[in-house]
Amino acid sequence: MRDEQLLELLTERPGEYISGEEISRRLSVSRTAVWKGINRLKEQGYEFDSVTRRGYRIVRLPDRFDEVSLRLQLGKLTSWGQPLHLLDTIGSTQDLARELAEKGAPEGTLVIAEQQTAGRGRQGRVFHSPAGRGVWMTLVLRPQQPLQYTSQLTLLAAVAICRALRDVSGLDIGIKWPNDLLIGNRKVCGILVESAAEDGHVRYALGGFGIDVNVALEDLPEEVRPLATSLRIERGEPVDRTAVVAAILSELETLYHLYNREGFAPIAALWEASALAIGKVVTVKTLQHTMTGIARGLGENGELLLEQPDGSITPVYSGEVGF
Amino acid sequence: MRDEQLLELLTERPGEYISGEEISRRLSVSRTAVWKGINRLKEQGYEFDSVTRRGYRIVRLPDRFDEVSLRLQLGKLTSWGQPLHLLDTIGSTQDLARELAEKGAPEGTLVIAEQQTAGRGRQGRVFHSPAGRGVWMTLVLRPQQPLQYTSQLTLLAAVAICRALRDVSGLDIGIKWPNDLLIGNRKVCGILVESAAEDGHVRYALGGFGIDVNVALEDLPEEVRPLATSLRIERGEPVDRTAVVAAILSELETLYHLYNREGFAPIAALWEASALAIGKVVTVKTLQHTMTGIARGLGENGELLLEQPDGSITPVYSGEVGF
Secondary structure: OOHHHHHHHHHOOOOOOEOHHHHHHHHOOOHHHHHHHHHHHHHOOOEEEEEOOOEEEEEEOOOOOOHHHHHHHHHHHOOOOOOEEEEEEEOOHHHHHHHHHHOOOOOOOEEEEEEEOOOEOHHHOEOOEOOOOOEEEEEEEOOOOEHHHOHHHHHHHHHHHHHHHHHHHOOOOEEEOOOEEEEOOEEEEEEEEEEEEEOOEEEEEEEEEEEOOOOOHHHOOHHHHHHEOOHHHHHOOOOOHHHHHHHHHHHHHHHHHHHHHHOOHHHHHHHHHHEOOOOOEEEEEOOOOEEEEEEEEEOOOOOEEEEOOOOOEEEEOOOEEEO | OOHHHHHHHHOOOOOOOEOHHHHHHHOOOOHHHHHHHHHHHHHOOOEEEEEOOOEEEEEEOOOOOOHHHHHHHHHHHOOOOOOEEEEEEEOOHHHHHHHHHHOOOOOOOEEEEEEEOOOEOHHHOEOOEOOOOOEEEEEEEOOOOEHHHOHHHHHHHHHHHHHHHHHHHOOOOEEEOOOEEEEOOEEEEEEEEEEEEEOOEEEEEEEEEEEOOOOOHHHOOHHHHHHEOOHHHHHOOOOOHHHHHHHHHHHHHHHHHHHHHHOOHHHHHHHHHHEOOOOOEEEEEOOOOEEEEEEEEEOOOOOEEEEOOOOOEEEEOOOEEEO
């Protein structure tokens, strides 16, 4: 049975349920094959209402970016997103962006994919990127700042995306240092800024952004569900992914220009205003050890300033925060 | 005519000259073909004495690293150089090292090639790496310092290699900021430190080192000859490349451990003690503009501190120094 045959059947009486038995009989396949076919369609972004004894009903077709309207919306709000590489399925937008950057792609080059099959998160973790449900994208930057300021870009990205998602969704979203975006204590966005440097000079930086826009919990593996959410889950209705992309790029570009003109101080202030744990006791797990202290804010390079029980301040450059 | 036939002829009467005419006649090829063959052998590292009307005489066979004695000498002086990848011809040691680092190669992994066909210098420049004449190598590092300190590694590499080459050759070698090693005003070594970071964390750094050990000026393209030299040219005799590799790795490891224990201050002091232009008027060409001032030393991130005519200090993070 081809997926096309199954789809034809499922769409011939719009709005009505069609039973697994009928599908099985008419396509001359087993009930198990029907069930597998339905799951394949779900992976492609089809959504079903399924009711015992009545069968399946398509309630939502896969969401696809429309390239023309994406270009139009981007063009209204930002000079970034050009060139635009819009792909259906890719291993990782980060890897394609790296190839493009190595070949000289300019600042503002954007890679978006409907689906990543090998999306990467921080520290080599798997990042789940189901088809049509999120914004999985990488932006190429060519920062002029010397190498030692590059980690500030991670904070800049976090605050820009936090502000953009609040604007688009109206939801209360906060930043967990350095760059996780949370609603409640569930993650709605992952940020991975990779950079390539030569001596003291940054050749390029890749801002990898994965936003769970319309992801349903069942799209995700069971083990990550307790920690994840999406704009759709929180709002109770789907959110326009094109608007999300345009809002993010626009805010990123605005803050990036502010940063280039006035340095990190205004970015740090905006970051702290959106941060979740400032003034609270947090635990930080670094590669070497685990520390507890009060998060006091950002140092001038974007490090987290942790107040120890004796009142001294320890700067933390990388690690996982828990609170 | 195969190179092997030419070599057979050239080595049949050791110490004696053999004329181009004889070679041409006995191999039944043109005089131009003979001349081209001799040039191919030169590129492989053969050296000739050629005298008008008498012909060619091999005076030096290609120098090859002996892997066993290289491993032995490294083993005596340093824990680095393991795993060792010793290759004959490669595009760029930096590119292979990057592949190995991406696959998890440990700190101390070393890639050495007799010859690079696409050696890279700073800012995408071509780096010439003729067969058997130099040390063309890349060392994989996994620094624990946060990203903003990575450019200090470039300075650390410069001072370590400067000290090692002085030890091995007895020559007076100085550093031009940030990391060119000069004898007189001619360059004897190029250093390219590339790094890959994820947020505030350095995933790996690649120390690419190209040392003109036994390079003759005729090995180099005409346009770079006025600016280049080699240990052999300055000493008037060949220098053992294996000793050069071992001395460099040993000094690098020593200074790296010092740096990890005590920070950048002792490295900066050693660097300044070997620097060529401290206290002198220099011109610095950056991507944006050209500045003139007195080089006062290194700032705490390795930037060059340039005293302006009005007495103010401008930090320079990347650029080309002239004096």
